[in-house]
Amino acid sequence: MVSWRGIYFILTLFWGSFFGSIFMLGPFLPLMFINPSWYRWINNRLVATWLTLPVALLETMFGVKVIITGDAFVPGERSVIIMNHRTRMDWMFLWNCLMRYSYLRLEKICLKATLKSVPGFGWAMQAAAYIFIHRKWKDDKSHFEDMIDYFCDIHEPLQLLIFPEGTDLTENSTARSNEFAEKNGLQKYEYVLHPRTTGFTFVVDRLREDQVTQANSSLGTDLTIVFSEESHDSLNEK
Numbered sequence: 712m713v714s715w716r717g718i719y720f721i722l723t724l725f726w727g728s729f730f731g732s733i734f735m736l737g738p739f740l741p742l743m744f745i746n747p748s749w750y751r752w753i754n755n756r757l758v759a760t761w762l763t764l765p766v767a768l769l770e771t772m773f774g775v776k777v778i779i780t781g782d783a784f785v786p787g788e789r790s791v792i793i794m795n796h797r798t799r800m801d802w803m804f805l806w807n808c809l810m811r812y813s814y815l816r817l818e819k820i821c822l823k824a825t826l827k828s829v830p831g832f833g834w835a836m837q838a839a840a841y842i843f844i845h846r847k848w849k850d851d852k853s854h855f856e857d858m859i860d861y862f863c864d865i866h867e868p869l870q871l872l873i874f875p876e877g878t879d880l881t882e883n884s885t886a887r888s889n890e891f892a893e894k895n896g897l898q899k900y901e902y903v904l905h906p907r908t909t910g911f912t913f914v915v916d917r918l919r920e921d922q923v924t925q926a927n928s929s930l931g932t933d934l935t936i937v938f939s940e941e942s943h944d945s946l947n948e949k
Contacts, residue, residue, distance in 0.1 A: 716772050724765055729831030731761050736838040748865040751840065755867070758839045759816035766806050777807045784813040784932065789868045791915055792818075794934040795903050796874040801936050805872065817870045819862075821910070846877055848909050855913060863921045870932075871914065875906030 735757050742750040769775040784790075794801060802820055809815050820836075824843040827833040837843075842858050844851045862869045878884050880902065888904040891897070897905065915930055 720765075720768055720772060723768065725831050727761065727764055728835045731757075732831060732834035732838060735761070736835065740838075747861075748867070751865050751867055754838055754840075755816035758835065759814065761835070762806050762815045763810065765803060766810050769803070769807065775804070775807065777804060779808055779812070784809070784870075786813050787817070787868050788870075789918065790870050790930060790932045791911065791918065792870060792872045792932045792934055793875055793911065794872060794936060796876045796879045797902070797936055797938055799879050801874075801879070802872060804936065805934075809870075813870065817868050818872060819869060820872045821874065842871070844910070846907075851910065852913070855910065856917070859914060859917045863918075869918075873911055873914070875908065875911055876904040877907050878904070880904060 736754060739750060739753055739757075742753070792805075794805070805818070806815060809818055819839070819841055821842045821844055822836065824845045827837050827841075827843045840858070840861070842855065844854070876884075876888075884904055885901075889899045891905050892899045918930055
C-alpha cells in the first residue's frame with residue numbers, strides 16, 4: 712500500500728519537474744542553437760540544483776542512508792558507470808552518492824525511450840541530455856554516436872550511467888536470464904542478470920578514441936548497489 716509520504720514524494724517531483732522544465736530550463740532553449748556549449752553548461756547546473764530536491768526528500772522523509780565503500784569517484788573525470796539494477800529506483804539513490812563525491816551535473820543516464828514522453832519528467836530528462844534507447848542496437852547505434860559526439864564536441868566531462876542488464880531484477884527478468892544462460896551454456900545468477908554488452912563496448916571504444924583530448928578520463932567505474940531484503944521488496948512493490 713502506498714503511504715502518504717510516497718504520494719507526496721511523487722507529486723512533489725512531478726510538479727517540480729513539470730514547472731521546472733517550463734520556467735527553469737525552457738527559457739534557455741534558444742541558446743542551444745546559438746552556443747551549444749554554454750547551453751549545456753547552464754542546463755547541467757540547473758538540473759543539478761533541482762536534483763538536490765529528491766536527494767533531500769529521500770534522506771529527510773524516508774530516512775534513506777547510503778553506505779559507500781571502495782574507490783572514490785574523481786570529481787570532473789570522464790567515465791562510464793556500470794551498475795547492477797536491483798530495483799526501479801537504483802539510479803535515484805546514486806544521486807545521494809554523486810552529490811557528495813562527484814558532480815550531479817556531469818551524470819547522464821541511459822533510459823528506455825518511452826520515458827522521454829512522460830510530461831514533466833521526460834521533458835526535464837531530455838533537456839538534461841539523458842540518452843534514450845530502444846534496446847535494439849540497429850535503432851540505437853546512430854543515436855549513441857550522435858550523443859557521444861555531442862559531448863566530445865562541447866568538451867563537457869561525461870559520467871554516463873549504464874545498466875548493462877537492461878532491466879531491473881524481478882522474477883520474470885531472472886527467468887529470462889536463466890533461459891538465456893541455459894541456451895548458451897552460461898552460469899545462472901541469483902542477484903544479477905546476464906548483461907547486454909554491445910552498447911557498453913561501443914561507448915567505451917568511442918570515448919577512448921577521444922581520450923587524447925581529455926586530461927581526466929578513467930572510462931570505467933564498476934558500481935554494485937545492495938539493499939536489505941526488506942528494502943528491496945518494498946521498492947519493487949511500489
